[in-house]
Amino acid sequence: MSDVLLKIGKNNVARQMVKNLGLPVSLPQALKRAEGSWEERPLADLRVDAGHGPGSALAPVLARCLCAAGAYTHVAGTPEQFAFYTEHGHAWGRIAKEAKEDQAPEGCAPNALVFDATGMQSPADLVSMYRFFHARVRSLAACGRILVIGTTPSEIADVPASAAAQALEGFVRSVGKEIGKKGATANLVWVSPGAEDRLPPVVRFFLSRRPVFVSGQNLTLTTRVPAPENPSDVRPLDGKLALVTGAARGIGKETAKTLALEGAKVICMDRPGEEEPTALLAKEIQGTALSCDVTAPDAGEVIARHVKEHGGSLAVIIHNAGVTRDKMLVNMDEARWSSALQINLLSVLSLTDQLLPLMPKDGRIVCLSSIAGIAGNVGQTNYAASKAGIIGFVRALAPKAAEKGICVNAVAPGFIETQMTAAIPFTTREAGRRLSSLAQGGLPQDVAQVVCFLATPQASGVTGATLRICGQSLIGA
Amino acid sequence: MAAKTKKTESNGRRAVIVGGVRTPFIRAFGALMKMDSIALGTAAVKGLLERFPVPWNEIDSLVWGGTMLPGGIAVNAGREIVFDVGLPMSVESYTVTRACTTSILSTTLAVSAIERGDADVVIAGGSDSTSNVDVRLPATLVHKAAPTVMSAKSTPSDYLRLLGKLNVKKDLVPKRPSIRERTTGELMGESAEKMAERNEISREAQDAFAYQSHTRAAAAIASGRFAKEMIPVTTPDGVTIHTDNIVRGDTTIEKLAKLKPAFAQNGTLTAGNSSSFTDGGAALLLMEEQKARALGFEPLAAFRAWSYDAVDPWDQLLVGPAISMPRAAMKAGMTGDDIELWDIHEAFAAQVLSVVKMLGNDTFCRERLGLEKAFKKLAPEEINAHGGSVALGHPFAATGARLITTMANELKDTGKATALIGVCAGGALSSGLVMERV
Numbered sequence: 063m064s065d066v067l068l069k070i071g072k073n074n075v076a077r078q079m080v081k082n083l084g085l086p087v088s089l090p091q092a093l094k095r096a097e098g099s100w101e102e103r104p105l106a107d108l109r110v111d112a113g114h115g116p117g118s119a120l121a122p123v124l125a126r127c128l129c130a131a132g133a134y135t136h137v138a139g140t141p142e143q144f145a146f147y148t149e150h151g152h153a154w155g156r157i158a159k160e161a162k163e164d165q166a167p168e169g170c171a172p173n174a175l176v177f178d179a180t181g182m183q184s185p186a187d188l189v190s191m192y193r194f195f196h197a198r199v200r201s202l203a204a205c206g207r208i209l210v211i212g213t214t215p216s217e218i219a220d221v222p223a224s225a226a227a228q229a230l231e232g233f234v235r236s237v238g239k240e241i242g243k244k245g246a247t248a249n250l251v252w253v254s255p256g257a258e259d260r261l262p263p264v265v266r267f268f269l270s271r272r273p274v275f276v277s278g279q280n281l282t283l284t285t286r287v288p289a290p291e292n293p294s295d296v297r298p299l300d301g302k303l304a305l306v307t308g309a310a311r312g313i314g315k316e317t318a319k320t321l322a323l324e325g326a327k328v329i330c331m332d333r334p335g336e337e338e339p340t341a342l343l344a345k346e347i348q349g350t351a352l353s354c355d356v357t358a359p360d361a362g363e364v365i366a367r368h369v370k371e372h373g374g375s376l377a378v379i380i381h382n383a384g385v386t387r388d389k390m391l392v393n394m395d396e397a398r399w400s401s402a403l404q405i406n407l408l409s410v411l412s413l414t415d416q417l418l419p420l421m422p423k424d425g426r427i428v429c430l431s432s433i434a435g436i437a438g439n440v441g442q443t444n445y446a447a448s449k450a451g452i453i454g455f456v457r458a459l460a461p462k463a464a465e466k467g468i469c470v471n472a473v474a475p476g477f478i479e480t481q482m483t484a485a486i487p488f489t490t491r492e493a494g495r496r497l498s499s500l501a502q503g504g505l506p507q508d509v510a511q512v513v514c515f516l517a518t519p520q521a522s523g524v525t526g527a528t529l530r531i532c533g534q535s536l537i538g539a
Numbered sequence: 540m541a542a543k544t545k546k547t548e549s550n551g552r553r554a555v556i557v558g559g560v561r562t563p564f565i566r567a568f569g570a571l572m573k574m575d576s577i578a579l580g581t582a583a584v585k586g587l588l589e590r591f592p593v594p595w596n597e598i599d600s601l602v603w604g605g606t607m608l609p610g611g612i613a614v615n616a617g618r619e620i621v622f623d624v625g626l627p628m629s630v631e632s633y634t635v636t637r638a639c640t641t642s643i644l645s646t647t648l649a650v651s652a653i654e655r656g657d658a659d660v661v662i663a664g665g666s667d668s669t670s671n672v673d674v675r676l677p678a679t680l681v682h683k684a685a686p687t688v689m690s691a692k693s694t695p696s697d698y699l700r701l702l703g704k705l706n707v708k709k710d711l712v713p714k715r716p717s718i719r720e721r722t723t724g725e726l727m728g729e730s731a732e733k734m735a736e737r738n739e740i741s742r743e744a745q746d747a748f749a750y751q752s753h754t755r756a757a758a759a760i761a762s763g764r765f766a767k768e769m770i771p772v773t774t775p776d777g778v779t780i781h782t783d784n785i786v787r788g789d790t791t792i793e794k795l796a797k798l799k800p801a802f803a804q805n806g807t808l809t810a811g812n813s814s815s816f817t818d819g820g821a822a823l824l825l826m827e828e829q830k831a832r833a834l835g836f837e838p839l840a841a842f843r844a845w846s847y848d849a850v851d852p853w854d855q856l857l858v859g860p861a862i863s864m865p866r867a868a869m870k871a872g873m874t875g876d877d878i879e880l881w882d883i884h885e886a887f888a889a890q891v892l893s894v895v896k897m898l899g900n901d902t903f904c905r906e907r908l909g910l911e912k913a914f915k916k917l918a919p920e921e922i923n924a925h926g927g928s929v930a931l932g933h934p935f936a937a938t939g940a941r942l943i944t945t946m947a948n949e950l951k952d953t954g955k956a957t958a959l960i961g962v963c964a965g966g967a968l969s970s971g972l973v974m975e976r977v
Contacts, residue, residue: 126906152896
């Protein structure tokens with residue numbers, strides 16, 4: 063069933079009426095989503111206010127990244143830091159303007175606020191971040207972005223500095239809740255020492271109109287996996303072979319389409335019985351169809367044979383196939399328990415084991431976890447166990463896979479508008495939708511965009527992580 | 540007529556320019572209004588052959604260029620010019636289009652054919668008549684009317700029914716032609732206005748450059764420097780046009796400063812510092828070097844290397860020459876310091892100054908070209924010795940051939956060794972061309 067409030071919210075007159083009548087309804091902001099494949103300049107002509115805290119070191123990286131991505135920058139920082147923006151602003155035709163930390167620049171609303179908090183020596187330095195955002199958060203445009211960049215707390219030996227870096231998380235999560243009604247998101251990136259070069263693709267992606275349903279999250283960038291040389295800003299998956307399990311419908315289908323849009327040749331796999339939608343999808347995206355049950359004893363061999371027929375190198379695996387077998391624990395028979403665990407977790411383990419040797423050195427594995435795996439859910443002991451298991455799986459496999467240059471990550475979708483959620487009773491569904499900062503459900507494409515990003519060579523800084531795509535759901539937060 | 544049987548392996552052949560001419564460049568809807576692109580091309584080619592009398596049976600091919608061609612479906616203007624000039628029927632011909640770089644393209648195609656051994660003597664060039672852009676019936680009208688009009692079975696009542704369906708505003712008012720980018724929907728000037736802002740090119744700098752263009756072009760006309768590359772044209776009305784009419788030698792910085800912005804309310808681009816809609820044509824005589832000497836011609840210059848490139852139209856539509864010029868030089872094994880003469884097409888003063896700025900920007904050249912430092916730091920006075928399109932006008936498909944002619948003569952006259960040409964074009968295209976003295 064469609065989201066009525068969101069529809070009303072798109073109508074300006076209705077929006078004004080609801081406001082003037084003082085109705086106790088808050089209308090969610092319709093999210094602006096990018097269409098098509100990655101752009102050379104994802105931030106073309108957007109205004110980005112960049113702030114640099116005391117001692118921060120990322121000005122050269124951010125200046126190049128933002129200007130090359132097409133953004134107009136207003137910069138609060140030292141003259142030396144501003145000089146990097148001047149240099150790159152001139153070269154990319156996006157001349158930077160200087161701004162005061164505690165004063166919003168004149169003119170139009172910024173589309174994104176980026177703050178470099180990497181140099182914080184003590185929590186006292188955080189006041190610089192407060193001033194930057196305090197002055198600007200009111201004018202942030204609808205569907206705007208906040209991105210805070212800090213140093214990974216666990217990598218900082220100095221106690222006050224580590225505390226300051228950790229403080230960023232609380233700040234970002236809270237500001238995300240405050241700006242959610244604008245359709246805006248806030249996220250945090252922790253950069254480990256030496257991983258600065260992994261930051262630009264993450265900034266380009268997180269400020270774009272693709273991760274629209276990711277808010278209040280943090281990502282840690284490390285050097286565990288080597289960075290690719292000269293990855294392409296557009297069509298990053300060109301020529302790569304990708305496997306999507308459970309591709310016939312929903313998030314799997316959307317993911318397969320998104321990967322194909324970025325150039326991947328997608329093996330669309332689904333279980334016997336889904337041959338028709340799988341074949342139609344494969345035809346639509348010029349991929350191949352594979353009818354195979356992930357739990358079949360010979361599934362690994364079947365996939366390996368298929369991969370060998372199509373070049374032999376499997377660059378991307380998306381473990382998407384999953385089922386719910388809901389019952390209260392007291393009523394759940396062992397078959398239900400085993401079935402959910404088998405399909406959602408055990409098959410992921412065994413297939414990964416068998417397919418890893420086929421992966422090239424910049425391979426990427428992305429698993430679908432779920433918010434249920436983080437928060438738990440009534441009647442889903444089996445499902446939640448399997449999805450929590452995925453989180454542990456990617457964390458444990460990441461260091462081993464890193465030796466081969468492969469990243470392993472998971473995403474945990476929250477309330478996504480699919481056939482599955484449409485079947486939930488109205489009140490429960492409405493609660494699921496509204497109990498998040500963005501006060502609406504996400505779309506399958508919102509998940510697909512993030513999965514696709516994690517599948518690109520550019521995502522080399524992220525591994526072992528589980529990223530929530532939940533509009534900053536209050537559940538499990 | 541040696542072309543078709545030539546061997547095609549590389550054999551040290553070099554193409555040279557023997558001479559080039561252009562018609563006077565006249566503001567659109569002026570004295571050349573009644574001549575379409577083919578008539579202007581015919582005039583240019585006739586003038587070329589009078590100035591450089593090559594035996595007509597030696598001509599292998601005519602490669603023409605146009606961006607606003609008359610007459611509808613896929614007109615091969617080049618072939619029509621062959622007929623209208625009265626050249627031998629055996630002169631093979633085709634027509635190319637690449638926006639404002641069109642006649643750079645027709646020239647390098649001819650050069651390639653000569654150097655590959657496909658031809659010995661080729662006429663290349665281009666012409667455009669902005670005065671003769673087709674004003675089209677709205678497609679909605681055509682689509683609505685066609686079923687009735689094309690059918691033999693239509694009755695008067697069908698026609699009446701058709702009339703009832705027509706919408707005066709949508710279907711009957713012809714669309715005004717304009718040079719809007721199909722993709723971005725922006726007028727060329729709006730894109731250039733954006734470039735002025737993005738690269739901080741001030742109104743003063745643009746006007747100063749426009750002033751330089753006008754005074755230099757006027758001096759080149761007054762001194763007779765342009766006489767060697769301009770041919771008179773007699774119009775269908777019997778009037779003979781001898782010289783350009785857009786150049787204003789008497790303009791001043793003050794006069795230019797008074798003009799109102801043309802593309803944006805608080806913009807910096809004006810009619811004075813932008814090129815105008817222009818009618819004109821230009822033609823070059825290209826030959827294999829030995830052949831030229833055998834026929835008694837003294838070659839002016841040869842073509843060392845070229846580069847065709849494209850950038851993002853939403854970003855900076857006309858910045859391309861800052862990519863193409865260094866790339867062409869790199870292909871020639873040269874650096875910016877090896878170049879002695881610089882000629883950059885002036886679509887807008889703001890666009891030329893943006894290109895000059897980027898050629899001299901270390902970060903741009905490092906990021907976009909892989910160079911260690913800036914290609915060449917140039918002052919605006921160092922380019923376009925005899926002015927450019929801002930003063931002379933810009934018949935799109937003739938401009939490239941005009942630049943090549945002027946540089947070829949300049950290499951000969953000054954004794955300098957190398958010239959680098961840069962041209963920007965709609966669709967965010969560009970080209971760079973390195974010429975060398977023979």
